[in-house]
Amino acid sequence: MSSTLTERASPRPSVLFERIALNKKLDLWIAWYTMVAFYMLFGVVFVLMTEVMPPPGPDWSTERIVRWFSDTRAGLLYGFAIIFAVTGMAALCNAIISYSMWRMSVSKAFAYAYLVIYSLAAIPGMLFCAILLTVGALRPERDPKLLIWLYEAALLTFVGTMGIFLLGTLVWMIAILLDKNRVLPAWFGFLNICNLLTEVVVAPAWTSRRGAFSWNGSVAFWIDTGVFVIYTCAFIWVLRQMVAREDLGTGQLPQ
DSSP: OHHHHHHHHSOOHHHHHHHHHHOTTHHHHHHHHHHHHHHHHHHIIIIIISOOSSOOOTTOOHHHHHHHHHHTHHHHHHHHHHHHHHTTHHHHHHHHHHHHHHTSSSOTHHHHHHHHHHTTTHIIIIIHHHHHHHHHHHOTTSOHHHHHHHHHHHHHHHHHOOHHHHHHHHHHHHHHHHOSSOSSOHHHHHHHHHHHHHHHHTGGGGTOSSSTTSTTSIIIIIIHHHHHHHHHHHHHHHHHHHHHHOOSSSSOOOO
């Protein structure tokens, strides 16, 4: 009797694999879980391992910058090695967001536009910073002037890049607010406005070495990052709800 109950409680591996194979939304769930894993890895690497978030100061002295490269050398090398290995996961993040627009009642041009725009986003938003700081960490004994150049170029692009993200957020926002299939809630469409505006306020980071608008200031970094974290958590949640509700049709999504 106990063995019979055990078999009923836990399906055989063959049955489990059959259920997975018959799941018509399997690709959507894979994309969603990949997106969650990617952002978790991003946070661990950029916050804990490389100490790029919060970023070191733009007004640091030459000696302090050289010492920073030396002190964080292991974290920079191993942390960014992880980033280089998992960068491809960002493609699935872009894919599921583009799918949300494909499922809406708006033109498919919105989905294609977002996919094209964000196919380039990882370069200024992550990879350029990772490559430059890795180059600096590989040879901490190199000319301090070169280390300063690598340091400033990396952190300026990481914090101050805005154009790609601004356009992508704008495309998604318009699609959500025009959609009649109720794929994503209207409140999230308006939340896109908050994220869009933070991409504008980081512009002074390119000219400010101190204060609220420098790349580690209260406006250019802390407010911008705070809004981005809230925004990211929100779109991860609403996309999960979308996948759960998806009926693979063309009309309104069921509640």
